[in-house]
Amino acid sequence: MDLKTHLAEQKDIVDSRITELAQGWLKSDSRNGALRAAMGYSLTAGGKRIRPILAMAAYRGCGGGDSRAWRAAVALELIHTYTLIHDDLPSMDDDDFRRGKPTCHRKYGVRTATLAGSSMLLAAFEELACCCSELALSDQVSDRVLASVASAVGGGGVIGGQVVDLESERREIGRDTLHYIHSHKTAALLRVSCTLGGMLAAADERQLAALASYGEDIGLAFQIVDDLLDVEGDSAQLGKTAGADQARGKATFPTLYGLAESRKLAAEAVKRACTVLGRHKLDPDGVLAALARFILERSS
Amino acid sequence: MDLKTHLAEQKDIVDSRITELAQGWLKSDSRNGALRAAMGYSLTAGGKRIRPILAMAAYRGCGGGDSRAWRAAVALELIHTYTLIHDDLPSMDDDDFRRGKPTCHRKYGVRTATLAGSSMLLAAFEELACCCSELALSDQVSDRVLASVASAVGGGGVIGGQVVDLESERREIGRDTLHYIHSHKTAALLRVSCTLGGMLAAADERQLAALASYGEDIGLAFQIVDDLLDVEGDSAQLGKTAGADQARGKATFPTLYGLAESRKLAAEAVKRACTVLGRHKLDPDGVLAALARFILERSS
Numbered sequence: 001m002d003l004k005t006h007l008a009e010q011k012d013i014v015d016s017r018i019t020e021l022a023q024g025w026l027k028s029d030s031r032n033g034a035l036r037a038a039m040g041y042s043l044t045a046g047g048k049r050i051r052p053i054l055a056m057a058a059y060r061g062c063g064g065g066d067s068r069a070w071r072a073a074v075a076l077e078l079i080h081t082y083t084l085i086h087d088d089l090p091s092m093d094d095d096d097f098r099r100g101k102p103t104c105h106r107k108y109g110v111r112t113a114t115l116a117g118s119s120m121l122l123a124a125f126e127e128l129a130c131c132c133s134e135l136a137l138s139d140q141v142s143d144r145v146l147a148s149v150a151s152a153v154g155g156g157g158v159i160g161g162q163v164v165d166l167e168s169e170r171r172e173i174g175r176d177t178l179h180y181i182h183s184h185k186t187a188a189l190l191r192v193s194c195t196l197g198g199m200l201a202a203a204d205e206r207q208l209a210a211l212a213s214y215g216e217d218i219g220l221a222f223q224i225v226d227d228l229l230d231v232e233g234d235s236a237q238l239g240k241t242a243g244a245d246q247a248r249g250k251a252t253f254p255t256l257y258g259l260a261e262s263r264k265l266a267a268e269a270v271k272r273a274c275t276v277l278g279r280h281k282l283d284p285d286g287v288l289a290a291l292a293r294f295i296l297e298r299s300s
Numbered sequence: 301m302d303l304k305t306h307l308a309e310q311k312d313i314v315d316s317r318i319t320e321l322a323q324g325w326l327k328s329d330s331r332n333g334a335l336r337a338a339m340g341y342s343l344t345a346g347g348k349r350i351r352p353i354l355a356m357a358a359y360r361g362c363g364g365g366d367s368r369a370w371r372a373a374v375a376l377e378l379i380h381t382y383t384l385i386h387d388d389l390p391s392m393d394d395d396d397f398r399r400g401k402p403t404c405h406r407k408y409g410v411r412t413a414t415l416a417g418s419s420m421l422l423a424a425f426e427e428l429a430c431c432c433s434e435l436a437l438s439d440q441v442s443d444r445v446l447a448s449v450a451s452a453v454g455g456g457g458v459i460g461g462q463v464v465d466l467e468s469e470r471r472e473i474g475r476d477t478l479h480y481i482h483s484h485k486t487a488a489l490l491r492v493s494c495t496l497g498g499m500l501a502a503a504d505e506r507q508l509a510a511l512a513s514y515g516e517d518i519g520l521a522f523q524i525v526d527d528l529l530d531v532e533g534d535s536a537q538l539g540k541t542a543g544a545d546q547a548r549g550k551a552t553f554p555t556l557y558g559l560a561e562s563r564k565l566a567a568e569a570v571k572r573a574c575t576v577l578g579r580h581k582l583d584p585d586g587v588l589a590a591l592a593r594f595i596l597e598r599s600s
Contacts, residue, residue, distance in 0.1 A: 028456060031480060032463040035455055086418065091410040110391040111466060115459050118386065118418065122454030125425055126447050133443035142443050143433035147426050154422030155335055156328060159415050163332040166411060180331060 003290040007053065014049040017074045021123075038108040038116035039123075043081050046099045048298075051076040051193040054218075054291060058197030058211050061282040069200050071131035072145070076193050078124035079149070083158055083189070085117035092166065093248075125150070135200065145199050152192035161185030170249035175256055179220075186226075187219025210280040217273035218292050224266040225298060227252035228259065233299070270296045303590040307353065314349040317374045321423075338408040338416035339423075343381050346399045348598075351376040351493040354518075354591060358497030358511050361582040369500050371431035372445070376493050378424035379449070383458055383489070385417035392466065393548070425450075435500065445499050452492035461485030470549035475556055479520075486526075487519025510580040517573035518592050524566040525598060527552035528559065533599070570596045 022040035029036070052073035059069050088095040088103040090110060095103050105113035128149060132142030151157060161184025168177060194215035198208045230245045231254050245252050253262040270292045277283040322340035329336070352373035359369050388395040388403040390410060395403050405413035428449060432442030451457060461484025468477060494515035498508045530545045531554050545552050553562040570592045577583040 025455065029460060031477075032455065032460045032467075034467070035460065035463045039455065086414065089414070091414060112463070114386065114389070114391060114414070115455075115463055118421070119455035119459045121418070121421070122450045122459070126450035126454065129443045129445075129447035129450065133440055133447070136440070140433055140436070143429045145429075146446050147429035147433070150422045150426035150429065154426065155325065155332065155339065155415075155419035159419045159422070160329060160332045160335065163335045163412070163415055167332075167334070177331075 003287070003294060006287060006290075007048075007294070010053045010056065011049045013070065014052045014074055014077060015044075017070060018043055018077065021074070021078075021127075025123075034108060034112050035116055035119060038104055038112045039120055041107060042085050042098075042104045042116065043078065043120070045101050047077070047080075049077055050291070050295075051080050051189060054190065054215075054288075055193045055197040055200075057287040057291060058194045058282070059201045060197075061277075061284065061288060062198045062201035062203040062207055062211075064197070064201030066135060068131065068134050069197075071134065072128050072196060072200060073193075075124040075127040075131070076149075076189070076196065078120050078127065079153055080189060082117045082121040082124070083153075083162075085113055085120070087162065089113065092162070095244075121153075131200075137200070138202070141199060141202065145196060148192055148195060148199070152188045157184055157188035157192075161188065165250075168251060171251075173251045173256075178251055178253065178256055182220065182223040183216065186223045187216050190219040190222065191215030207280060207282060210276050210282055213276050214273045214282075214288065214292070217269040217276075218295050221266040221269040221273070221292070222295050224253045224262050224269075225296060227254055228262060228266075229299070231259070266296055303587070303594060306587060306590075307348075307594070310353045310356065311349045313370065314352045314374055314377060315344075317370060318343050318377065321374070321378075321427075325423075334408060334412050335416055335419060338404055338412045339420055341407060342385050342398075342404045342416065343378065343420070345401055347377070347380075349377055350591070350595075351380050351489060354490065354515075354588075355493045355497040355500075357587040357591060358494045358582070359501045360497075361577075361584065361588060362498045362501035362503040362507055362511075364497070364501030366435060368431065368434050369497075371434065372428050372496060372500060373493075375424040375427040375431070376449075376489070376496065378420050378427065379453055380489060382417045382421040382424070383453075383462075385413055385420070387462065389413065392462070395544075421453075437500070438502070441499055441502065445496060448492055448495060448499070452488045457484055457488035457492075461488065465550075468551060471551075473551045473556075478551055478553065478556055482520065482523040483516065486523040487516050490519040490522065491515030507580060507582060510576050510582055513576050514573045514582075514588065514592070517569040517576075518595050521566040521569040521573070521592070522595050524553045524562050524569070525596060527554055528562060528566075529599070531559070566596055 022043055025036045025039060055073040055076055056070065084098060085104045087093050088098055089105055096106050097103060104116060128146055132145055153159065161181050164177065165181045165185055168181065191212050194211040195208050198211045227245065230243065253265065257265060273292045274289045277288050283289050322343055325336045325339060355373040355376055356370065384398060385404045387393050388398055389405055396406050397403060404416060428446055432445055453459065461481050464477065465481045465485055491512050494511040495508050498511045527545065530543065553565065557565060573592045574589045577588050583589050
């Protein structure tokens with residue numbers, strides 16, 4: 001399988017569904033055009049669309065074959081975009097650029113950006129619930145899907161990680177805190193993207209645990225590579241300012257483990273992720289393993 | 301039925317469940333204590349708990365009798381509290397006091413307040429999904445519950461109303477815009493509180509439409525009374541600054557309709573709400589009608 005072609009095809013599907021959603025929002029209500037425009041702006045600003053692609057790969061790996069599942073997968077990208085909009089706010093990371101473009105609040109103001117982020121989060125839950133309904137999932141499964149996603153994003157997941165991350169700026173932290181931050185801030189959403197795909201395909205508990213373990217490991221690799229790119233990368237290619245972590249006094253994998261050890265940790269995580277997949281036969285066409293390697297080797 | 305006693309009993313149930321939730325959050329994760337504390341602070345700051353009480357009254361009115369439904373009803377209070385925390389932020393209404401206490405961001409900072417609000421919203425969806433699962437609702441009903449609530453709060457509901465409200469400050473607006481704002485910002489959540497109760501009790505479409513109409517009308521009355529109290533009320537009793545609307549240059553029902561006409565509009569809305577209930581026999585013990593009258597006659 002040629003991963004590059006596959007990823008490009010899958011990304012096109014996500015992008016076209018996102019364009020459709022954003023156009024629908026704009027048409028739905030002439031009164032709050034700025035809100036809808038801000039939502040569309042951030043959602044169509046690019047991105048690798050890793051989370052929906054992961055979810056669909058896990059869905060297929062567990063035997064799912066209904067293309068209507070894309071609707072739930074794309075909801076994960078809405079959630080991811082919500083986290084980016086709010087993370088960039090002046091009271092959070094205070095970032096001016098994201099993917100080479102002004103951040104949402106730089107373009108639309110803090111007020112509209114805050115509301116656009118929350119509105120995106122709510123749209124994601126609406127999409128998730130509608131998708132579960134369309135797929136006519138068996139009793140309890142859709143409740144579990146919704147509860148898992150809410151839990152992964154909330155105070156015990158992404159938001160909890162963001163809090164500890166912000167509290168740790170310009171402080172010395174230990175490796176356990178670093179792992180806590182990234183297991184929550186980055187890995188939680190990647191992990192639930194994988195298990196969501198499994199749940200939609202009625203995977204059993206053993207398969208769901210394997211998908212969670214795979215998601216946790218690629219989340220760790222993803223974050224380490226992010227930290228490495230911040231040190232070694234090129235601002236233009238990254239679409240954001242390289243060296244931002246250091247400027248902000250953030251502890252990162254390179255600062256706590258060194259460059260060589262960080263690279264080794266990331267490679268080991270990806271290896272573990274691929275081993276779990278193989279053991280549970282969750283990746284017949286090799287897409288999930290290829291995605292894990294892609295995360296390791298990416299340069300932006 | 302003595303409404304005062306009934307409301308006090310129902311409020312006690314909500315309050316004790318909320319205390320339990322907040323204590324559970326504090327215990328769940330020692331790492332982000334400030335987030336959990338901020339969530340608990342705003343959630344236990346008082347309030348009439350109208351939304352969960354309405355939901356349970358509608359639930360019983362449609363024949364529901366399972367006390368586990370409280371879990372979904374209380375989720376509405378989490379959502380309401382999320383809207384209050386974010387509405388008070390400096391980039392929104394910039395309020396210093398709420399219910400006689402410093403607002404969340406005045407006590408915990410903008411960053412923590414923003415994250416605590418979002419985390420509360422996500423906790424609400426988790427509670428809703430868990431409640432639907434516990435009640436073992438028939439296929440599709442729980443998806444509809446989740447989608448309706450997300451839709452009522454998002455860009456087509458509460459948030460949409462908030463956007464237009466903020467955009468309208470210090471501008472001349474017409475009556476249609478005033479109605480748009482309050483139908484979305486205030487009524488949407490009250491309306492979905494009523495229909496949520498109905499859905500949990502497997503109400504039919506006719507009953508749901510009646511509950512929505514009742515919710516819309518009491519939402520209108522609620523907002524008009526709020527505006528009137530801002531003009532005529534007492535800051536100490538309100539727990540917030542009376543006259544705030546005028547200071548902020550907000551168009552209100554009294555400014556666009558005058559005091560007498562506003563009072564008449566509110567009374568008519570409550571009358572309509574009670575008529576709908578009677579026509580559909582949705583209020584055997586009279587709680588919903590009593591609640592509507594309570595909303596009209598409240599002084600804080």
